[in-house]
Amino acid sequence: MTKLEPSATANGGAADDPSKIWHKTACVLCSCNCGVEVRLDGRDITRVKGNKAHVGSKGYTCEKALRINHYQNGVDRLSSPLRRRADGSYEQVDWDTAISEVAARLREVADAHGGDKILYYGGGGQGNHLGGAYGAATRRALGITRRSNALAQEKTGEAWVDGRMVGTHTSPDFHHTEVGLFLGKNPWHSHGIPEARRTLKALSSDPDRALIVIDPRRTETADLADHFLQVIPGTDAFCIAALTAVIVQDGHVADRWIAANTVGSEPVLAALAEVPVADYAARCGVDEAELRACATRIGQAESFAILEDLGIEMAPNSTLVSYLQKLLWALTGNFAKAGGVNTHSSLVPLFSYRASGKEPRDPVTDSVVISGLMQCNEIAESVLTDHPDRLRAMFIESANPVHSLADSPAFREAMRALDFSVVIDVAFTETAREADYVLPASSQYEKVETTFFTLEFPENVLYVRPPLLQPLEGTLPEPEIHSRLIRALGVYDDTEIEPLRAAAREGRGAFATAFAEAGAAKPELAGVGAAVMYEALGPVLPAGMAGAAPLWFSAQQCAMRNADAVRAAGIQGDDESLGDALFDAMLAGDDGLIFTRHEYGDAWSLVRTPDLKIHLDIPDLLEELGELSAKPSTYATDDYPFILAAGERRSFTANTLVRDPAWRKKDPDGSLRMNPVDASELGIGDGSRVRVVTRAGAAETVVETTDTLQRRHITLPNGMGLDYPGDDNEAKATGVSPNELTTADWRDHIAGTPWHKHVPARVEPIPA
Numbered sequence: 149m150t151k152l153e154p155s156a157t158a159n160g161g162a163a164d165d166p167s168k169i170w171h172k173t174a175c176v177l178c179s180c181n182c183g184v185e186v187r188l189d190g191r192d193i194t195r196v197k198g199n200k201a202h203v204g205s206k207g208y209t210c211e212k213a214l215r216i217n218h219y220q221n222g223v224d225r226l227s228s229p230l231r232r233r234a235d236g237s238y239e240q241v242d243w244d245t246a247i248s249e250v251a252a253r254l255r256e257v258a259d260a261h262g263g264d265k266i267l268y269y270g271g272g273g274q275g276n277h278l279g280g281a282y283g284a285a286t287r288r289a290l291g292i293t294r295r296s297n298a299l300a301q302e303k304t305g306e307a308w309v310d311g312r313m314v315g316t317h318t319s320p321d322f323h324h325t326e327v328g329l330f331l332g333k334n335p336w337h338s339h340g341i342p343e344a345r346r347t348l349k350a351l352s353s354d355p356d357r358a359l360i361v362i363d364p365r366r367t368e369t370a371d372l373a374d375h376f377l378q379v380i381p382g383t384d385a386f387c388i389a390a391l392t393a394v395i396v397q398d399g400h401v402a403d404r405w406i407a408a409n410t411v412g413s414e415p416v417l418a419a420l421a422e423v424p425v426a427d428y429a430a431r432c433g434v435d436e437a438e439l440r441a442c443a444t445r446i447g448q449a450e451s452f453a454i455l456e457d458l459g460i461e462m463a464p465n466s467t468l469v470s471y472l473q474k475l476l477w478a479l480t481g482n483f484a485k486a487g488g489v490n491t492h493s494s495l496v497p498l499f500s501y502r503a504s505g506k507e508p509r510d511p512v513t514d515s516v517v518i519s520g521l522m523q524c525n526e527i528a529e530s531v532l533t534d535h536p537d538r539l540r541a542m543f544i545e546s547a548n549p550v551h552s553l554a555d556s557p558a559f560r561e562a563m564r565a566l567d568f569s570v571v572i573d574v575a576f577t578e579t580a581r582e583a584d585y586v587l588p589a590s591s592q593y594e595k596v597e598t599t600f601f602t603l604e605f606p607e608n609v610l611y612v613r614p615p616l617l618q619p620l621e622g623t624l625p626e627p628e629i630h631s632r633l634i635r636a637l638g639v640y641d642d643t644e645i646e647p648l649r650a651a652a653r654e655g656r657g658a659f660a661t662a663f664a665e666a667g668a669a670k671p672e673l674a675g676v677g678a679a680v681m682y683e684a685l686g687p688v689l690p691a692g693m694a695g696a697a698p699l700w701f702s703a704q705q706c707a708m709r710n711a712d713a714v715r716a717a718g719i720q721g722d723d724e725s726l727g728d729a730l731f732d733a734m735l736a737g738d739d740g741l742i743f744t745r746h747e748y749g750d751a752w753s754l755v756r757t758p759d760l761k762i763h764l765d766i767p768d769l770l771e772e773l774g775e776l777s778a779k780p781s782t783y784a785t786d787d788y789p790f791i792l793a794a795g796e797r798r799s800f801t802a803n804t805l806v807r808d809p810a811w812r813k814k815d816p817d818g819s820l821r822m823n824p825v826d827a828s829e830l831g832i833g834d835g836s837r838v839r840v841v842t843r844a845g846a847a848e849t850v851v852e853t854t855d856t857l858q859r860r861h862i863t864l865p866n867g868m869g870l871d872y873p874g875d876d877n878e879a880k881a882t883g884v885s886p887n888e889l890t891t892a893d894w895r896d897h898i899a900g901t902p903w904h905k906h907v908p909a910r911v912e913p914i915p916a
């Protein structure tokens with residue numbers, strides 16, 4: 149390991165007192181990765197403040213960042229590789245033993261059944277995507293072709309639609325929009341856009357702009373809205389269909405723009421002309437006049453941007469809703485303009501798209517594999533089957549699928565049925581407890597890291613953050629874990645790496661030539677390029693930054709694809725020298741880096757449909773739109789009269805990154821929220837204990853009443869129910885683990901995204 153020093157960036161006038169030094173890094177608790185400055189006391193993060201100089205977040209943070217020490221110094225951090233004994237307990241083993249045995253067991257499965265019977269799950273959380281780059285190298289070393297991650301729980305339906313319409317990812321420009329619409333999204337708590345609360349307040353307070361919210365719950369964002377369409381849970385499709393239909397029926401379609409820039413408008417306009425607006429407004433429980441007023445405001449605006457999130461992505465008709473919301477901006481011509489919806493450049497694209505619509509199918513389930521991701525809800529059934537192509541092993545990295553995927557008991561059973569499983573993580577998670585081997589990773593503050601959530605336009609930001617701390621003893625950063633595994637798998641050895649190291653010492657040009665020649669002579673080396681770059685180029689990078697070596701290749705690719713936009717961002721050079729300059733700027737930027745700066749019109753050059761036009765017609769979804777009126781408005785039943793949103797984001801929830809329940813200032817148990825009238829009918833109130841029962845199971849919790857919820861709508865927070873050692877060192881769970889209450893078959897029929905926000909349930913009071 150390269151010796152590193154913490155990156156002290158400002159001393160606050162007390163250079164002789166290390167605890168007074170501010171160090172620049174990022175909050176890792178959501179996809180925004182706000183730049184922060186922290187103070188350290190030994191290995192403890194004692195103070196956190198927003199980094200005003202950060203080019204992306206500009207000093208913005210929310211309350212969660214202040215408590216990141218609960219992530220960094222959780223008491224269930226792992227500090228030794230673990231091997232599972234026959235009786236289910238674990239023993240510590242040294243790294244050499246763990247690496248050689250894990251490599252041998254994976255090789256055994258790949259040789260006996262094929263690498264395609266191993267599933268790679270995860271590969272990066274909210275703030276650590278570099279591990280995913282190295283995971284890709286290990287996948288290639290073993291011939292692993294099946295993979296999945298949390299994006300397949302949430303975003304694959306939208307990606308499927310984006311792929312067909314635009315051929316790539318799209319991004320709303322809320323900073324400049326006149327009218328912004330949030331659909332099943334509460335950015336006040338879930339963020340997802342830069343400077344979320346500032347942006348919401350700016351939209352809300354400007355009389356010339358408008359904020360529209362569609363949500364079943366009166367969220368903090370809804371409280372700021374000019375128009376709030378409070379839909380009945382599960383009826384978003386009726387609402388968004390009616391809204392889009394008014395655009396068509398009342399003449400707000402940008403006809404000339406549509407004729408010039410799109411194909412396939414005729415069947416879309418015909419289908420939307422048939423939508424019964426009054427009926428659908430009634431079906432979703434929204435006042436028709438207010439719905440029409442929203443459509444008119446959108447239709448007459450200079451610019452309009454919209455963003456969907458889990459509220460619709462994890463609810464009925466989710467892929468159809470994604471389609472209809474994209475028609476809303478497309479039919480009104482709000483593309484490739486300030487305040488509209490745009491494509492964007494990426495450093496490393498998070499999704500791959502097929503504009504042809506010809507996705508591959510999973511060999512076991514025959515479901516579409518969107519963006520290369522197997523549908524999360526099908527993983528357990530793809531193990532627990534006698535199909536010849538069933539999964540035989542899992543490689544899980546920086547993810548906790550036992551807790552985060554539907555039907556936790558089934559996933560546990562699936563893990564136990566595997567021939568082999570290995571987990572790389574910082575903590576002894578619910579998933580780690582089911583694995584054959586657990587490899588302890590260094591935390592996100594103990595290694596160089598970045599995220600590939602580079603989704604902004606026209607300026608796109610990347611932040612490669614140096615390590616704050618040395619790795620916790622006994623842990624290794626992912627680049628080291630994967631390169632050791634790849635060596636143990638016999639893909640390369642020092643005789644192949646040494647000449648590349650020598651070339652890197654000569655300079656980038658010599659390394660580029662040597663790397664290309666080595667890859668041409670032995671394609672397996674190119675396949676594990678991330679590990680090769682770490683081993684050969686890493687040693688000549690600044691101290692602590694070796695793990696960022698694969699970004700050199702990404703920088704070259706990005707510079708090649710977006711040369712003008714990279715230069716417009718102030719990075720100079722041509723061809724390879726531009727890529728080198730971009731890479732150097734990435735490593736030097738303590739405050740993040742604007743790596744591309746576009747003109748709005750560039751959004752067209754980033755469209756990836758074959759004819760570079762927007763394709764409006766998706767026949768499967770138009771057919772589904774035609775059948776919408778026959779679909780139920782709710783899946784509540786007499787037995788399960790409530791609709792449970794399992795996994796609401798609240799002030800102190802952050803997926804499962806923070807496991808220590810002490811980080812929650814309020815609501816330590818993660819209460820079940822319900823309408824006070826419902827509570828009164830059940831004879832219960834705030835603090836009452838209840839049992840929540842669903843088709844999958846039951847869980848006990850406490851009640852908190854709130855009139856922000858409609859009748860018969862209840863919510864539980866995400867990220868709860870994690871086993872964490874208490875004062876007596878016994879692991880115990882706090883709150884309800886949402887996926888003990890969900891089933892894997894409750895999902896979208898195209899993307900397979902789970903309906904976690906629409907789980908029929910009943911509430912049973914527990915007598916005091």
Ligand code: SF4
Pocket residue numbers: 175176177178179180181182208209210211212213339
């Ligand atoms: S949790 Fe808050 S501070 Fe942290 S990255 Fe997200 S918005 Fe920023």
